[in-house]
Structure formats: structure tokens, C-alpha cells
Amino acid sequence: MEWLLSALILIGAGFTLVGSIGLAKLPDFYTRLHGPTKATTLGVGAILIASAVYFSLHQSLSLHELLITLFLFITAPVSAHLMAKAAIHIRTRSIQRTQNKPEFDSEHR
Amino acid sequence: MSANMKKSRWLPHPFLSVALWLIWLLLNNTFSAGHMVLGAVLAIVIPILTAGFWQERVCVRAPMTLLKYLLVVLWDILVANVVVAKLILSPNRTLQPGFFVIDLDARHPLAISLLANTISLTPGTVSCDLSKDRKQLLVHALHLEDEAGTIADIKTRYEAPLNKVLPPC
Numbered sequence: 001m002e003w004l005l006s007a008l009i010l011i012g013a014g015f016t017l018v019g020s021i022g023l024a025k026l027p028d029f030y031t032r033l034h035g036p037t038k039a040t041t042l043g044v045g046a047i048l049i050a051s052a053v054y055f056s057l058h059q060s061l062s063l064h065e066l067l068i069t070l071f072l073f074i075t076a077p078v079s080a081h082l083m084a085k086a087a088i089h090i091r092t093r094s095i096q097r098t099q100n101k102p103e104f105d106s107e108h109r
Numbered sequence: 110m111s112a113n114m115k116k117s118r119w120l121p122h123p124f125l126s127v128a129l130w131l132i133w134l135l136l137n138n139t140f141s142a143g144h145m146v147l148g149a150v151l152a153i154v155i156p157i158l159t160a161g162f163w164q165e166r167v168c169v170r171a172p173m174t175l176l177k178y179l180l181v182v183l184w185d186i187l188v189a190n191v192v193v194a195k196l197i198l199s200p201n202r203t204l205q206p207g208f209f210v211i212d213l214d215a216r217h218p219l220a221i222s223l224l225a226n227t228i229s230l231t232p233g234t235v236s237c238d239l240s241k242d243r244k245q246l247l248v249h250a251l252h253l254e255d256e257a258g259t260i261a262d263i264k265t266r267y268e269a270p271l272n273k274v275l276p277p278c
């Protein structure tokens with residue numbers, strides 16, 4: 001069991017790390033948005049599952065980790081959406097090869 | 110509370126009440142009788158006090174489809190996380206980011222927001238903007254190879270079941 005939980009925590013940490021690397025190295029604002037939204041899903045998800053299982057085994061049943069997941073899953077996309085919307089609104093530049101860039105402010109307002 | 114609401118006065122939003130009750134129990138990390146009662150009181154009072162913010166009627170159909178939808182989304186999150194991790198670790202120049210527009214069939218506001226949320230949650234795509242008439246959703250993809258295929262995927266995997274669960278009513 002310990003091994004399984006350790007593996008889950010390592011997987012979670014690994015995905016969070018990859019998300020952070022993405023935040024640092026991706027070329028423009030819109031692609032960088034993808035980094036953190038990913039880290040919160042699988043990265044945090046794996047760590048929280050490990051936490052819930054560990055504390056349920058060693059103390060009493062522990063399920064409030066589910067709530068953290070729920071709140072993250074509700075709030076992360078909303079903040080990503082708002083940031084993207086704001087970026088489009090102030091015409092943040094995307095890298096050259098981005099396919100079909102939106103016609104700013106005409107269609108999508 | 111607006112006068113034109115014809116909902117039950119005491120339980121205007123049964124689903125909200127159940128959700129609040131469960132969240133209360135989870136927050137306290139207990140299933141003791143005292144908290145169940147206290148949670149039930151809150152679950153009845155809060156929806157009544159906030160009814161003004163919940164104008165649209167929500168009617169959930171096809172609960173099995175909803176369950177299946179949740180499983181599909183979880184699975185897609187798992188798979189797509191690995192795909193995106195690979196994309197992030199590959200050199201920047203191989204990336205082909207792009208925007209695309211989905212013409213929405215879903216009409217219920219909650220269905221649209223759930224769809225937008227799902228798109229952002231599944232790695233590789235972030236929903237960016239909803240047109241004013243709520244008929245088009247602008248999405249940014251980290252790596253867009255097959256635009257038509259991606260759109261068709263989103264429509265069949267996410268939008269169709271959501272539409273079934275939350276029909277306009």
C-alpha cells in the first residue's frame with residue numbers, strides 16, 4: 001500500500017512539475033495557459049487521492065479531499081477562461097504560426 | 110425573490126440542496142447525526158435566501174448519461190494529461206497551437222458552462238470566449254492537427270450527452 005501511495009504522490013508531483021515547466025517554456029500567453037490547468041487536474045488529483053486513502057487507512061474516513069478536487073475542477077477552468085477572454089480582449093499577441101487567430105473584437109464579443 | 114417563480118417555495122432547487130448538504134458533511138469530514146441535521150437546515154435555508162441568483166430552471170434528465178459522461182471526462186483527463194505532458198516536453202517549434210470555433214447546439218446556460226468547463230479541464234484545450242448570442246464558443250488548442258476531427262470529438266463526446274442531460278426547459 002505504501003508503495004502504491006508513494007507512486008501516486010510521485011506521479012502527481014511529476015505532472016505538477018511538467019505543468020510548471022510548460023508555464024516557463026511555452027512560447028506565448030495562450031499556450032502558457034495550458035500548463036497550470038493541466039497541473040491542477042491530474043497532478044493535484046493524484047496527490048489528493050493518495051492523501052484521502054492514507055488518512056482513511058490511518059485515521060478515520062477522510063473524504064474532504066474530494067471537496068478540494070471539486071472546487072479546483074470548478075474554479076480552474078473559470079479562471080483560465082477569464083484570463084483567455086481578457087487576453088483576447090486586449091489583443092495579446094499569439095505566436096506567428098497560431099492557426100486561425102480570432103478576428104479581434106468583431107465576432108467574439 | 111421574483112414574483113413570477115412558480116417553483117416550490119421550500120425547496121426551490123433540490124439538486125442545490127443535496128449538493129450543499131453533501132458539501133457541508135464533507136467540509137466537516139464527518140457523518141455524525143448533529144452535522145447531518147445542521148447541514149439539512151443550511152441546505153434548505155441557503156437556496157431560499159439565494160433564490161434570486163438562480164433564475165433558470167434546471168431539470169436534469171437521464172442520470173445514467175450524466176454518470177457515463179463523468180466517467181468519459183475523467184478518462185479523457187487522464188489520457189490527455191499524458192499527451193499534453195509529452196507536448197510540453199517536446200521542443201516548442203513542433204507545436205501547432207491554434208484557435209477554433211465550435212457552433213453550439215446546447216442551449217441551456219448551465220449546459221454551455223459545463224461544456225466550456227469540460228473543454229478547459231481536458232488538457233490541450235482551453236475555452237476562451239463565448240459569443241454574445243451564446244451560439245459559438247472560441248477554443249484555443251495547444252496542438253491543433255485535425256480541426257474538424259477535434260470539433261467532432263468534442264461535440265459527440267461532451268456536447269451531445271450534456272444536451273441530453275440538460276435539455277432547454
